[in-house]
Amino acid sequence: MKKKKYVPIDLSDYQISDEGLKEIIKQVQLVSSPQLAKILSKRNDNSLRVSRSKGTGFNYYKDPNGVVYYNLPEVLKQMRIKL
DSSP: OOOOOOOSSOGGGGSOOHHHHHHHHHHOSEEEHHHHHHHTTOSSSHHHHHHHHHTOSSOOEEOTTOOEEEEHHHHHHHTTOOO
16 A cells, blocks of 8 residues: 655645646647656656556557557546546
8 A cells, every 4th residue: 555645845836727737638638658757746657557457447549669658647537537
């Protein structure tokens, strides 16, 4: 079981605003696996790779070169983040 980490600062100062998120969605539809990992504040995309190999996690798309992309609005919807 993971324990919650408490920090001595107000984290809401670092949260993106709803307006900022709406602007990102207007500009960005597909993000690569490493990009999504950065958006989710992950060190790398290993956890996304594991989820894909297990058949769980977010829906993804693969181009002919084998690069994996995620539909950012779809991911946010799955995370129940409303814009």
